[in-house]
Amino acid sequence: MQNTSKDKKQLSDIRFSVLDLAPIVKDSTASESLRNTLDLARHAEKWGYTRYWLAEHHNMPGIASSATSVVIGHVAAGTSTIRVGSGGIMLPNHAPLIIAEQFGTLESLFPGRIDLGLGRAPGTDQLTAQALRRERRSDGHDFPEQLEELRTYFDPSMASGKMHVRAVPGEGLNIPIWLLGSSGFSAQLAGQLGLPFAFASHFSPAHTVPALDLYRSSFRPSDVLEEPYAMVGVNVIAADNEEKARRLATSMQQQFLNLIRNNPVPLQPPVDNMDDLWSDYEEAALEQQLGSSIIGNPDTIKEKLEAFLNKTGADEMMINAQIFDHQDRLRSFEIVSEVFKK
Template structure:
């Protein structure tokens, strides 16, 4: 398939308000808003933020609060969660919070839902307490949440105000076949965490498409893939900048997490061969390079997967380099046929 035969697809942003070395959460929040405003100008469709807890250098724990900050500082880009970890909350609370967002910013709010805790098990216990096994009721909780957000709940004894009637678009997030089959059964769009857990990606997407049931929310399957992108004017500079992301994932592998580090010239002087292997397995769905390399890589990825949308995570130390990466990626995505 020639590049010119590929139709344009939406492209979006996933942000975690990662704190870089020498910076504070306040700096991360300001940079997130600056990125959202730039993404809006560049034609990105969505700006999503993810719920994490007890991670000193990831500042997106109060996700719905941050989303209000982002939505209030932008005008047109869709803003949402990628995602809210539903077992950490009751469906009513999520309906009220996102109903408030949808009331403040009508037509712009997305609600991505995940089943994982977004943290370690000890912290999950502190969050959920007696609801520690709430993940077991994830399918039922989604249905309850949908009911709270619909017009059909007006006669119920428990209602979400605001929230009722907002019908906020819900996306199911996951990194396994469980979430793929649930999204298919419920007729919901499916967003796969291929930026850090790519092993089941192709199988999960295939099962989702094969088992999809049309619903009032969605008539045909819709697959979003989260991908890592480090873009720069040259392949060599992009590889250099990518060392910050690789060091961050090394921290995940070793459990020795640090703020996002400045890039290094030779990362092989820092990590072991085993750490390198583990990191590269996690980063299998990553696109690192200059514009031509990115274009070629994205073309092959789209031909292989047929994804309907990509959502981009770019962990780059310097904020201006990060903004430039998103600009270069937007240019690549717009270069496909039919995009102006």
């Protein structure tokens, strides 16, 4: 199903946001990573980004945002207007009541600024998932039931019977819930429930358009949304010249290379030539995951973002940039903000 309005959109018509994986770089610490996260969030607020999301990953030496709700509180306390949220909380790892209380607390502390993005993947390996979930053996198949329970804690009127357990803080608060996905499952569920949907095109590019079409065709208006609202994640590595941008992008490429080798490590410094590191098979595998990444100077970034917008008809783009040097990362996000505003 094609979105007939998508050809009319310009970059200046849509919102742009940040996905921060809170990278721990080689020879650094989680403490420094979290300081950089707050610094980037403050800059993003100044540059006009709409929201700043952090992701739940566990047992990853290169990601500092495992206690996602804690980091959201840290960022929200250090900023004043930008929306802050999760991209996402992996709901099968948690009791829905815990998430309702955590995000109820965040919304009580920072009214009108908190987003709750939810995923159904573990965000880690199976052994770590077992350590997180203990006696619970949720594998994501009961995600719709977990989601319904969570939403009922915020709005008890949704319950089929009398609520005996209440989320305090949480009950009665209007916290936007987004469904996140890298396939069709959450796309269809978000559409059926009339919720906003965020697709992980930054690591699942081949499924982007089919998932967005499924979301739009499945959409039913709700108290939350009258029309579908789709956000897409995209890797953007921007620099003032093409050569530097391509070199900066090798840190992201190394990160994914180490993941497919089952060797997660801190984010590595850029290299001159990835051909020294990967095999032909590994290069092809990375192209499948990172094929939608946009790398280059401001003109290239603008051209490719416009093409991606035309392809997806997205209502919002969430920018991810795994860049080793913090100043280079800031400059990349600054360039992207300038491109969206032109």
